[in-house]
Amino acid sequence: xxxxxxAFLRAGGLAMVSYGLDPLFLARAVxxxxxxxxxxxxxxxxxxxxxxxxxxMLVPHGDARYYKERPNIAIPEASVIDLDGRFGFHPxxxxxxxxxxxxxxxxxxxxxxxxxxxxxxxxxxxMESGTPGVKSTSDGWLNRxxxxxxxxxxxxxxxxxxGPELPRILAGxxxxxxxGDLRAFGLRAPNDAARDRLTRAFExxxxxxxxxxxxSSAQEGFEAANTLRRIxxxxxxxxxxxxxxxxxxxxSLLQIAQLIKADVGLEIAFADVSGWxxxxxxxxxxxxxxxxxxxxxxxxxxxxxDLGERMNDVVLVTCSEFGRTIAENGSVGTDHGRATAMMVxxxxxxxxxxxxxxxxxEPAARFEGRDLAVTTDFRDLFAELLDRHLGAGSLDAVFPGxxxxxxxxxxxxxx
Amino acid sequence: MNIAATPRxxxxxxxxxxxxxxxxxxxxxxxxxxxxxxxxxxxxxPAHSALTASDSALHVLQRFAYGPRxxxxxxxxxxxxxxxxxxQLAADGRDxxxxxxxxxxxxxxxxxPEDWARRFAAARRAKREGMAGEERAEVRELTGQVRALxxxxxxxxxxxxxxxxxxxxxxxxxxxxxxxxxxxLLPGYVEDVIRPRALGRFEDLLLATAQSPxxxxxxxxxxxxxxxxxxARRGDPAKPARRPVGINENYARExxxxxxxxxxxxxxxQDVIAVARILTGWSMQPPAQGGAFVFRPRxxxxxxxxxxxxxxxxxxxxxEGVRLLRMLARHPATIRHVxxxxxxxxxxDQPPDGCVDAAVGAWRASxxxxxxxxxxxxxxxxxxxxQAIGSKVKTPLEFVVSAVRAVGAEPDxxxxxxxxxxxxxxxxxRQASPAGYPERQEDWANSGALLARMNFAVALAAGxxxxxxxxxxxILPVTIENSALVDAVNERVLGGAMSAHTRSVIxxxxxxxxxxxxxxxxxxxxALGSPEFxxx
Numbered sequence: 001x002x003x004x005x006x007a008f009l010r011a012g013g014l015a016m017v018s019y020g021l022d023p024l025f026l027a028r029a030v031x032x033x034x035x036x037x038x039x040x041x042x043x044x045x046x047x048x049x050x051x052x053x054x055x056x057m058l059v060p061h062g063d064a065r066y067y068k069e070r071p072n073i074a075i076p077e078a079s080v081i082d083l084d085g086r087f088g089f090h091p092x093x094x095x096x097x098x099x100x101x102x103x104x105x106x107x108x109x110x111x112x113x114x115x116x117x118x119x120x121x122x123x124x125x126x127m128e129s130g131t132p133g134v135k136s137t138s139d140g141w142l143n144r145x146x147x148x149x150x151x152x153x154x155x156x157x158x159x160x161x162x163g164p165e166l167p168r169i170l171a172g173x174x175x176x177x178x179x180g181d182l183r184a185f186g187l188r189a190p191n192d193a194a195r196d197r198l199t200r201a202f203e204x205x206x207x208x209x210x211x212x213x214x215x216s217s218a219q220e221g222f223e224a225a226n227t228l229r230r231i232x233x234x235x236x237x238x239x240x241x242x243x244x245x246x247x248x249x250x251x252s253l254l255q256i257a258q259l260i261k262a263d264v265g266l267e268i269a270f271a272d273v274s275g276w277x278x279x280x281x282x283x284x285x286x287x288x289x290x291x292x293x294x295x296x297x298x299x300x301x302x303x304x305x306d307l308g309e310r311m312n313d314v315v316l317v318t319c320s321e322f323g324r325t326i327a328e329n330g331s332v333g334t335d336h337g338r339a340t341a342m343m344v345x346x347x348x349x350x351x352x353x354x355x356x357x358x359x360x361x362e363p364a365a366r367f368e369g370r371d372l373a374v375t376t377d378f379r380d381l382f383a384e385l386l387d388r389h390l391g392a393g394s395l396d397a398v399f400p401g402x403x404x405x406x407x408x409x410x411x412x413x414x415x
Numbered sequence: 416m417n418i419a420a421t422p423r424x425x426x427x428x429x430x431x432x433x434x435x436x437x438x439x440x441x442x443x444x445x446x447x448x449x450x451x452x453x454x455x456x457x458x459x460x461p462a463h464s465a466l467t468a469s470d471s472a473l474h475v476l477q478r479f480a481y482g483p484r485x486x487x488x489x490x491x492x493x494x495x496x497x498x499x500x501x502x503q504l505a506a507d508g509r510d511x512x513x514x515x516x517x518x519x520x521x522x523x524x525x526x527x528p529e530d531w532a533r534r535f536a537a538a539r540r541a542k543r544e545g546m547a548g549e550e551r552a553e554v555r556e557l558t559g560q561v562r563a564l565x566x567x568x569x570x571x572x573x574x575x576x577x578x579x580x581x582x583x584x585x586x587x588x589x590x591x592x593x594x595x596x597x598x599x600l601l602p603g604y605v606e607d608v609i610r611p612r613a614l615g616r617f618e619d620l621l622l623a624t625a626q627s628p629x630x631x632x633x634x635x636x637x638x639x640x641x642x643x644x645x646x647a648r649r650g651d652p653a654k655p656a657r658r659p660v661g662i663n664e665n666y667a668r669e670x671x672x673x674x675x676x677x678x679x680x681x682x683x684x685q686d687v688i689a690v691a692r693i694l695t696g697w698s699m700q701p702p703a704q705g706g707a708f709v710f711r712p713r714x715x716x717x718x719x720x721x722x723x724x725x726x727x728x729x730x731x732x733x734x735e736g737v738r739l740l741r742m743l744a745r746h747p748a749t750i751r752h753v754x755x756x757x758x759x760x761x762x763x764d765q766p767p768d769g770c771v772d773a774a775v776g777a778w779r780a781s782x783x784x785x786x787x788x789x790x791x792x793x794x795x796x797x798x799x800x801x802q803a804i805g806s807k808v809k810t811p812l813e814f815v816v817s818a819v820r821a822v823g824a825e826p827d828x829x830x831x832x833x834x835x836x837x838x839x840x841x842x843x844x845r846q847a848s849p850a851g852y853p854e855r856q857e858d859w860a861n862s863g864a865l866l867a868r869m870n871f872a873v874a875l876a877a878g879x880x881x882x883x884x885x886x887x888x889x890i891l892p893v894t895i896e897n898s899a900l901v902d903a904v905n906e907r908v909l910g911g912a913m914s915a916h917t918r919s920v921i922x923x924x925x926x927x928x929x930x931x932x933x934x935x936x937x938x939x940x941x942a943l944g945s946p947e948f949x950x951x
Contacts, residue, residue, distance in 0.1 A: 121594045122635075125847050135634075135665065136672055136850045138858075156862055164838055166861065168847065173857040178840075178864075185863070188870045197924075202869050204920045205945050213860045214808065214946050221862035280543070331543075 040153070041313050041389055042260055044269045044303075045142065045169070047127075048296070048320040050277035051120060053334055054341030055326065055372065056289055057093065058107045058354070062086040065361040069327040072284070073334070079285040083107075087354050091285050092294035095301035099345055103352040104304070104311065106412055108381060110339040110356050112322055112374035116367070118336040120277070123321035127378060128169035130399050139172025141398050142268050145386055146174035148394040155265030156220035157227070162252035162271040170270055175220060182233035182255045186225030199225070231262040242306035243298070249273040250299040257306045260314065267390065276320060280331040300345065312347030315389045315413070317381070323372055326361055337371035342381065344412045348389055355410045376410065377402065384409040466799065471496035473910040474804050475793065477951035478761050479503060480575030482817030485890040488910040500793050503576035504614070504786045511573045520828050521567075523560040528603040531557075532702040535599035554599070558592065559830035561602050562843045566832045569816040570824075580613040580785065581605075582812070583760055586851030587753070588624045588674060590633045592844035596699075597633050600706060601844060604629035617753065617783035618744035621674065625740050626708045628699035634666035634849060637698045639691055641716035662716070667691035669849045675743040677752030682723060689720040693727060693739050750778050754788065756854075761792050763803045764855045770797035805912065805950045808856035811839035813951065814868055818875055818943045821908045823890050824883040831882030835871055840864045865949070872943035877936045887939060893932055897925040904938050912947045 056073075060066045061080045080088035081097055087109065089097060099105035115132035117123050126132040130141030139147075146152075146159050159176035161167050166178040179185050187202065189195035199222060206218035236258045244250040252271035259266045275292055282289050300318075304311050323340030339359075345351070359365045359373040367373045379402045386392035387406070395404035466474075472491035476483040479500055483491070491499045518524055526534075534557070538550040569578045585605065592601050608627045612620040624630045631637050642661040667690035671682045696715030700707050710733040719729040725742060727735050743749055754774035758766030770792055777791035778784075792798055809817060815836050819826060826832050833843050840861065846852050853859075874880040876887070890907050894900050901921050905913035921941050928934040942948060 119594065119635075121591065121847060129848075135669060135848060136678070138848060138850055138853060165842065166840055166863075171858075175862060177862060186866060188874075198869075198873065201920060201924045201941055202944060205917055205941065208914075208916045213856055214865070214949055217860040217862045218865050218946075219862075221866040224862060225866065 040265065040267060042266055042269060042315070043385055043390055044256055044271075044314060044316040046300075046316065046318045047124075047167075047169070047270070047272040048276050048318060049120075049124060049272050049274040050320075051123070051322045051324060051336060052276040052320040052340055053278060053282065053289060053324040054109060054320075054339065055323070056090050056282070057293065057343075058109050058341040059088050059090060060086065060109075060358070060361065061088050063361055066326075069361070071328070072332050073282050073328045075285055084354055086358075090290065090293050092290045093297045095294075095297040096343075096345075099301065099304055100352055104347060104349055105343060105345045106349055106351040106353055106355050107341055107343045108355040108376060108410060108412070109341045110359050110372055110374060111342050111376040111378055111381060112339040114374065114377055116338065118322065118338075120321060120336075125168060127319060127321050128167060130379060130382070131401055132379075134401065137400075140167070140169035141382065142169045142270065143172030143174050143176060144398045145390070145392055146176065146268065147172060148397045149390070149392055152267060153265045156224035157259060157264040157266045159268040160256075160259065160266060160270070162255055162269070163248075167270060167272065170268070175217065176268075177224060179255070181251075182228055182258065185228050186221075227262075227264055231258070231264070233258060238302065238306040240305050240308050242302040244302040244306075245295045245298045247295065249295065250302070253299045253303040254306070257303055260307065260310060278324070279329065279333040279335060282328075282333040300343075304345065315344060315346035315348055315385055317345075317385060318343045319378065325370060326366065326372055327370075338367045339372040339374040342378075344381070344385070348413045350411060350414045355412055377408075380405075380408040381410060381412065384412055388413045388415060466801075466804075468492040468496070469911050470804070471799075472499070473912060474799070475500050476575075476910065477805075477817075478798075478807075479579060479789070479793070481569045481578065481813060482820050482951065483910045484820045485823040485907050488906075497793060500576070500790070503574065504790055506574045506577065509573065511571075514568065514572045517564070517567045517571055517828075521560050521564050523557040523602060524564070524606070526557070526602070528600070528607075528707065529705045531599035531602060532706040535596070536702045557602075558598065558844075559833075560828070561605070562833040563826070563828060563830045565812075565843050566816060566819070566836070567826045567828070569812070570819045570826050576789070577610075577613050580789070581610050583757070584609050584613055584620060586846075587756065588620070588630065589846055589849050589851035590629045590844075591847050593847075594633055596702065596706065597629055599702070600627075600629035600632060614785050614789075617749075617778075617785065618741060621744045622737065622740050624674070625670070625694075625697070625736070628706050628708050631666065631697055631699055631708070634669055635663045636666035636694055639663035639666070639695050639697075640714040641692070641695045641718075662688065662691040662695060664688065664691045667694060670694075670743070673849055673851075675749040675752070676746060677748055677755075680746075680748035680752060686722050689722045689727075690739065692716040692718065692720050693722070694736050696733070697736060744783065750775050750783070754778060757788060758792060758797075759854050761789070762795070762798050763806045767797045767800075770795040805947070807951050808859050808949055809951050810852060810854075810859055811836050811841035811864065811868075812843065814839065814949065815871065817951070818872060818948070819883050821910075821943065821948075822875060822885050822887065822939060824875065824885040826883050829882055832880075835880070835882065839867050839871065860949075868949065869944035872948070873937075873940035876940035876943060887935055891935055891939070893935060895931050895934075897922050897934065897938075900925070900931075900935060900938055904942050908939055908942050909945075909947055913942065913945070914947060917942070917945045917947060 055066065056075060059075045059080050061077055062085060067074045075090055079091045081091060081094060082088040083100060096105055113123060113126050113132045115126050128140045129137040131137040142159060152158055156175065156177060159170055159174065161170050161176065161178045163178060164180045166176060170176045187195055187198045189198050203222050206215050238244060238254060244254045249271065256269045256271065273296065278289050281287065307314060319342050320340050322336060322338055324334035324337045329335050357375040359375050363369050365373060379399045383395050383399060383404055386398060387395060392398065469488050469492040472488045473483060475496040476487060476491060534550065534554055538554040541550040572578045590597055590601055590604055592598060604627050608623045612623060639662045664687050668687050670690060671680065671687060672678050676682055696711045698709055698711050698714065700709050712732055715732055717730055720727040722739060754771050755766060757774055758770045762770050773791045773795045774788050777787045781787035797803060815832060836843060841852055871880065875883060875885060878885045891903050901918055905911060905918065921938050924941065925934045925938060928937060
């Protein structure tokens with residue numbers, strides 16, 4: 001490359017001005033802090049798609065009504081891993097108990113969306129756009145955070161989603177990467193020599209692209225690919241005997257840990273896992289849901305184990321679009337409900353406590369007389385994490401329609 | 416050649432300097448046939464300079480078609496850019512044997528809405544019974560065909576403008592394939608609602624979408640009932656509530672915000688509620704009964720409503736909804752909003768007022784006839800301004816389809832090209848947001864996706880892209896004269912848009928490739944992956 005990257009960005013930026021295009025790109029060049037340390041704080045967001053049964057993750061085993069409503073699929077008292085006398089983990093979440101004991105993990109119950117939709121599609125959409133009830137929002141809240149929090153080191157790895165396509169939550173004008181597999185990112189060619197050749201040719205082609213955005217995006221892509229080659233993702237070995245489960249989700253967490261340790265400037269990581277829509281044969285202490293939860297917990301535990309001390313910089317949050325019915329249905333499963341349970345984990349987490357206000361299972365306390373009521377708006381949890389962990393300055397722009405109010409925070413993090 | 420000699424400007428407020436500029440452009444556009452032919456055969460005219468006949472041809476093919484087929488720029492340059500557009504506008508179901516063959520090989524097209532509903536119901540039963548049954552595989556296969564058809568039609572159709580407009584309207588009136596009943600309602604929506612009206616009157620399109628089960632289900636109008644009314648019966652797809660509920664504002668809100676007035680169109684929350692009340696009862700039959708549109712008087716709110724100051728007196732049923740939609744279709748805010756979107760698609764991401772004014776003028780003069788509006792946009796100075804030419808970044812769909820067209824490849828009947836478009840970030844019929852896929856370059860110039868475009872370009876040129884068969888022999892010679900080869904790639908594949916820089920990079924890359932067949936594939940791959948080809 002003949003131009004230095006900064007000069008290149010500046011040239012691109014000026015070209016943008018003369019073309020009258022979006023100034024956000026310019027802002028990226030101006031606000032970037034090339035000299036800053038690349039070891040920063042990270043927020044990892046994990047989406048359980050399909051509406052996980054919060055009442056099985058975080059069992060209200062102190063409530064007799066729970067057992068009455070679920071004659072076949074309740075987690076037997078003897079199998080529940082008690083947390084605080086009222087709530088306990090599903091036995092499949094056993095790998096997370098040490099994190100709870102160490103005060104690094106806090107579950108939140110009765111959390112969800114203010115919008116009452118029971119459509120997976122709508123509810124996921126709202127949780128990702130961050131604007132419940134407003135469908136036309138075009139970008140996702142994690143992307144809006146990046147758009148408005150511009151002071152960040154210049155890196156293509158600031159916001160990364162692990163999966164083939166960029167999810168809604170990261171869609172928008174701030175640059176973000178979708179990576180299916182760190183080992184396969186970049187130009188494809190039969191061998192290294194051919195790949196180097198193609199890379200060189202395309203880099204040369206884009207070096208003088210007529211406007212800034214294509215050129216800078218391509219440049220970021222090449223930079224990301226080069227960085228990934230340097231950190232040799234195929235030779236990665238998890239530390240501290242961490243064992244990630246096989247499958248896409250476990251591998252996503254492994255790759256997130258890898259990027260965090262590589263100090264490439266990762267700030268936002270996202271991954272999702274489906275299979276929580278347990279309408280039929282949900283199972284109890286064992287069964288379909290137990291298997292899923294076991295895998296999920298093992299992946300989270302391996303992640304914390306692998307990162308070790310580095311978990312002090314990381315907050316991980318799990319979410320799901322809604323919860324499931326309090327009562328089991330006719331096919332020994334559960335149908336779409338309202339509130340569910342989520343978890344936060346990390347060195348900054350004020351854990352070992354169950355967060356949120358428990359509305360109870362009595363019919364009068366339920367939503368529409370049927371489902372666990374939502375007592376915490378999911379945006380208040382996310383806002384706290386963005387504010388207290390990442391130092392977000394403009395939460396009103398990240399969650400339009402929900403005025404930022406620290407008094408609504410759950411106190412999930414140490415301050 | 417007289418096509419652009421007397422362009423009509425509906426706005427009529429052009430500065431003289433702009434007019435002078437336009438005059439020059441018009442001269443270029445209507446340069447005599449002999450000149451046009453030589454211009455097309457000249458090697459690599461400098462891109463983005465004075466508009467030659469072939470530059471003009473490339474510009475209209477980039478905007479009103481999915482890019483030029485290999486060699487098509489020269490054909491259109493001979494015909495004249497605006498003459499070609501006029502013939503596209505005049506096209507009315509002309510014979511298109513290649514398109515017909517593609518439609519014939521797509522069994523999903525032979526299904527009527529009842530067939531789809533039956534298959535969907537069977538698949539749903541299979542899912543409920545926990546079986547990974549044949550029924551579900553069949554629905555997957557059929558929806559794969561429907562997605563594949565989008566690519567095959569866009570690549571093949573002679574009536575390119577119709578395909579472009581069908582795509583535009585689908586995005587404007589977006590529906591999401593993976594939301595429940597829309598899995599089986601979407602194909603009929605595309606074939607019977609959108610496509611036949613792609614170049615028709617806006618009002619007809621608006622009414623047809625408003626009475627389509629696909630839209631009413633997608634935006635929850637099937638759940639919207641007058642307060643205190645009994646909801647639809649159990650077993651109905653409209654059923655989710657177990658007790659009487661009230662209106663659902665989703666469709667009403669998007670109708671105003673996205674389909675008609677626009678977000679700044681001057682409506683209030685009270686208007687949204689009134690629109691939702693007017694449209695209560697606009698619903699659909701259960702799948703077992705065919706899933707057709709139905710007006711349910713029992714769910715309708717017969718009270719008085721006021722929308723945007725217009726009174727809708729008590730006691731009216733379905734017809735007050737029709738009256739409302741006609742009113743919205745003609746509202747000045749609607750006309751402006753939709754014209755801005757059309758100009759963002761055809762002129763530039765942030766379209767100048769001049770072309771929007773011209774589009775609005777043509778709309779008013781023609782009562783919303785899309786042929787007149789498109790025709791007017793193509794005749795504005797803004798459309799031909801050098802700031803506009805090559806200014807838009809292609810969407811992933813536009814990129815894949817234009818690449819397949821550029822190398823003369825044949826799409827097969829499978830969904831692998833559609834899957835490639837999905838991997839580039841634009842899964843067909845899978846945009847969950849009712850706003851449809853965005854048009855601005857910020858949304859598509861994502862770094863990972865750009866590298867993926869380069870991979871697609873190289874694979875397609877090398878004949879390694881699943882889903883498309885490529886025969887470069889049909890469009891380019893095998894030659895060891897690298898310079899001549901790159902000129903031919905510029906003319907045949909890039910339609911003359913190649914910059915001097917790109918040309919020199921490709922020529923340099925070819926220097927040490929001994930095998931001319933591999934060299935040709937590399938040259939085409941680099942050209943399709945170049946910045947020029949990401950733009951239109």
